[in-house]
Amino acid sequence: xxxxxxxxxxxxxxxxxxxxxxxxxxxxxxxxxxxxxxxxxxxxxxxxxxxxxxxxxxxxxxxxxxxxxxxxxxxxxxxxxxxxxxxxxxxxxxxxxxxxxxxxx
Numbered sequence: 449x450x451x452x453x454x455x456x457x458x459x460x461x462x463x464x465x466x467x468x469x470x471x472x473x474x475x476x477x478x479x480x481x482x483x484x485x486x487x488x489x490x491x492x493x494x495x496x497x498x499x500x501x502x503x504x505x506x507x508x509x510x511x512x513x514x515x516x517x518x519x520x521x522x523x524x525x526x527x528x529x530x531x532x533x534x535x536x537x538x539x540x541x542x543x544x545x546x547x548x549x550x551x552x553x
């Protein structure tokens with residue numbers, strides 16, 4: 449095996465390890481459509497991991513940045529707390545939708 453082949457093999461191993469590390473970091477994260485639950489990369493003493501329940505929304509321009517989309521958080525807590533918050537958020541949004549739709553007619 450030549451040095452070039454050995455270097456290529458080692459690079460392939462490194463790429464594979466990076467993929468495995470990324471998969472471990474993202475374990476438990478879930479994206480469906482424009483909504484997602486993911487780990488926030490901030491760890492505070494005694495609080496455990498912080499998870500975010502977010503939705504991808506259309507952003508507003510602010511002079512420096514062009515209009516685009518970014519995730520806005522609805523809720524932060526443990527993963528289970530984020531999951532438990534979803535029905536309440538949906539109910540509130542449904543009530544808001546019904547109130548707004550009722551106000552137009």
